[in-house]
Amino acid sequence: MSVLIRLANRSMLQRSMALSLSRSIKTSQKKDDTAAVITPSSKEDFANPNPKNWVSYGFDYKDKTNDRNTTKLSFFTAVTLCLVWGTFLWSYSPDPQLRDWAQREAYLELRRREQAGVDLVNPNYVDPASFNLPSDEELGDVEIII
Structure with missing residues (x-):
């Protein structure tokens, strides 16, 4: 397989070298005939040239x-x-979702709670009487991940 790849690369290299050697710049003796230059023939044409060659x-x-x-x-x-x-x-532009304001308010609330000596987050944020937790006997050997 590698022999085929080497032969293919060698033949491609030889072809590319042959193409590069055969390419050359050829010039014509009629180079003045290829471009048409329009010169103004009267004073009016010279004063107001019409730009024909604009893109x-x-x-x-x-x-x-x-x-x-x-x-x-x-x-x-x-x-x-x-x-x-x-x-x-x-x-x-101002923050449309008020993320900066919410973060600022949270820092102010944390500072107020630290100065007051209160817990930063209230452990009874939700009233424990509003929901029922299973007892230890009902849980049994279930692993609890907090």
Whole structure:
């Protein structure tokens, strides 16, 4: 199996070397004929050139200035308004679920109970008379994990 893999790798290496040796840059003597340069023929054409070789950003395919203005406006809106101000508002907006307030209140309540010398958590938070626990005889050998 390993022999087949080595032979396959060797043949692929030889093919890639042959391809890289056969590839070369070829130039033509007619290189001036490949690009068409439009030069203004009159004073009006020279004063108001028509930009034929512009690439549209996809907002307007006929008017260059409208295309550029719409592009700049959309990028300004997307980056500045959405990303920058959106991140700022999301970071500094108040806590809608009041997690910070609940934690602050819990620390204040713990400090108040420590200063008063009371248990931090009341062992009779739920009234023991409101529910029935099984007796020790009913539990028997059941392991209780607290």
